[in-house]
Amino acid sequence: DQQVKQNSPSLSVQEGRISILNCDYTNSMFDYFLWYKKYPAEGPTFLISISSIKDKNEDGRFTVFLNKSAKHLSLHIVPSQPGDSAVYFCAASANTNAGKSTFGDGTTLTVKP
Amino acid sequence: SQTIHQWPATLVQPVGSPLSLECTVEGTSNPNLYWYRQAAGRGLQLLFYSVGIGQISSEVPQNLSASRPQDRQFILSSKKLLLSDSGFYLCAWNRHPRRNSPLHFGNGTRLTVT
Numbered sequence: 001d002q003q004v005k006q007n008s009p010s011l012s013v014q015e016g017r018i019s020i021l022n023c024d025y026t027n028s029m030f031d032y033f034l035w036y037k038k039y040p041a042e043g044p045t046f047l048i049s050i051s052s053i054k055d056k057n058e059d060g061r062f063t064v065f066l067n068k069s070a071k072h073l074s075l076h077i078v079p080s081q082p083g084d085s086a087v088y089f090c091a092a093s094a095n096t097n098a099g100k101s102t103f104g105d106g107t108t109l110t111v112k113p
Numbered sequence: 114s115q116t117i118h119q120w121p122a123t124l125v126q127p128v129g130s131p132l133s134l135e136c137t138v139e140g141t142s143n144p145n146l147y148w149y150r151q152a153a154g155r156g157l158q159l160l161f162y163s164v165g166i167g168q169i170s171s172e173v174p175q176n177l178s179a180s181r182p183q184d185r186q187f188i189l190s191s192k193k194l195l196l197s198d199s200g201f202y203l204c205a206w207n208r209h210p211r212r213n214s215p216l217h218f219g220n221g222t223r224l225t226v227t
Binding site for chain 1 (some may be wrong): 119122135145147149154155156157158162172203205207213214215216217218219220221
């Protein structure tokens with residue numbers, strides 16, 4: 001039973017357009033959500049996070065939205081750049097320890113020039 | 114600045130052979146340390162985590178074990194590898210006990226058991 005699901009294995013967008021990556025979760029105990037970005041042959045790097053007490057967090061071109069009632073979060077990248085092409089993982093944690101996260105399977109984003 | 118070193122980058126081992134993967138963190142003290150595994154096309158699965166020297170918590174029953182002999186050193190081991198142990202192993206750290214500190218990952222070890 002996957003508690004964090006990223007239902008789109010891949011996404012392709014044009015440079016300059018918006019990229020929207022989605023994530024759904026089932027565990028109501030999750031209270032902190034993170035997005036990580038991963039390039040081939042490298043470990044994931046932290047991108048942005050959001051606490052369950054908020055519904056939006058913004059950092060430059062990256063915005064994460066949280067809909068608790070729907071148990072859904074999304075990552076918006078505007079404008080998308082070719083360097084954003086990577087695998088994006090959604091992660092969720094409970095009880096304040098973001099290290100013990102449950103990860104989704106990832107979405108491969110390709111930004112075309 | 115903090116850095117995390119993980120080696121080797123790739124490893125091919127026969128079934129039944131032992132395993133030892135090592136990870137060290139520089140530039141911070143008393144970090145939380147983690148071992149995650151990524152199966153092909155899947156997300157990351159937490160295997161072990163440690164909040165201090167000699168303190169290991171196992172998240173998934175398996176053929177693997179972990180040890181933390183020093184504050185910034187984390188080791189993943191197996192006495193006899195199985196085919197199912199193949200995967201991408203990632204060491205990570207975050208700040209202890211800072212609330213909701215994100216993970217910082219090493220570059221991983223690609224393990225193939227043949």
